[in-house]
Amino acid sequence: MEEKRKLILASASPRRRELLALLGLPFDLRPGTYPEPQKGEQYALEFVRALAVAKGQNVASSPGEIIFSADTIVLIDGKVLGKPADDEDARRTLDTLRGRPHDVYTAINLFEVSSGDSWCEVCKTTVHMRQWSDEEQQAYIYKGTYHDKAGGYAIQDDNFHPVERIEGCYANVMGLPLCLLYRMFKEKGLPLPANLPEACQAYTGTSCNYYPDVLHEKVLQKV
Numbered sequence: 001m002e003e004k005r006k007l008i009l010a011s012a013s014p015r016r017r018e019l020l021a022l023l024g025l026p027f028d029l030r031p032g033t034y035p036e037p038q039k040g041e042q043y044a045l046e047f048v049r050a051l052a053v054a055k056g057q058n059v060a061s062s063p064g065e066i067i068f069s070a071d072t073i074v075l076i077d078g079k080v081l082g083k084p085a086d087d088e089d090a091r092r093t094l095d096t097l098r099g100r101p102h103d104v105y106t107a108i109n110l111f112e113v114s115s116g117d118s119w120c121e122v123c124k125t126t127v128h129m130r131q132w133s134d135e136e137q138q139a140y141i142y143k144g145t146y147h148d149k150a151g152g153y154a155i156q157d158d159n160f161h162p163v164e165r166i167e168g169c170y171a172n173v174m175g176l177p178l179c180l181l182y183r184m185f186k187e188k189g190l191p192l193p194a195n196l197p198e199a200c201q202a203y204t205g206t207s208c209n210y211y212p213d214v215l216h217e218k219v220l221q222k223v
Helices: 014-021 044-057 087-097 134-143 170-174 178-187 196-204 211-215
Strands: 006-009 027-029 065-076 079-081 101-112 117-129 163-167
Touching: 006 014, 014 027, 014 170, 014 196, 044 065, 044 101, 044 117, 065 087, 079 087, 087 134, 101 170, 101 178, 117 170, 117 178, 163 170, 170 178, 170 196, 178 196
Parallel strands: 006 027, 006 065
Antiparallel strands: 065 079, 065 101, 101 117, 117 163
16 A cells, blocks of 8 residues: 555454455554444345445545445345344344345445545345344343344354355455455555455455455456
8 A cells, every 4th residue: 555545444443454464564553433234224235335435435534534434234025124222122123034035234434534435335145034033032142142233243253153154255245355455455565465365265264255256357246
């Protein structure tokens, strides 16, 4: 990255911080505050884009900054499932997801403060949930780990194992589709680590079939 540019992550998410660190670029944290999407929000894709853009613009302060921001939503039956407010809300959310597929959309936005330019993309992953038992669900809710998670779950949860399989980018479900961010950085002439595909797969513990398409300028899961 050019010396005059400073990368800022406008997020408090530990997962996004860890995933962004795989780029090998220095960045500062500057979490902002912004309303979360409401359940049943219409035009979900437009909404998640707008929210990602607003999060970045909300924390901008100096001309030399490039602000990275993101937002993730879970969509099922045309409705957005936000972050559960309490145990009962978590139960309803997980009951809705159990044994069914849903879509996870993450909007990622880069905002160049000096020019005022923003470029935003949205990545989609279809997630198929397993048919867990009521006892498993209650034990999971009791631990309280559903807090601060869109849809009330984490794909990487080693105890609950809510996901049966996915179609698309695994890191996208964690909140940061590195493959798409890689493409955006490339298009803007920003430096890229050659080993990012390997680093992402090592971090997530998965095998990814999408990076070859990204590297050949095909992004299958971009929407």
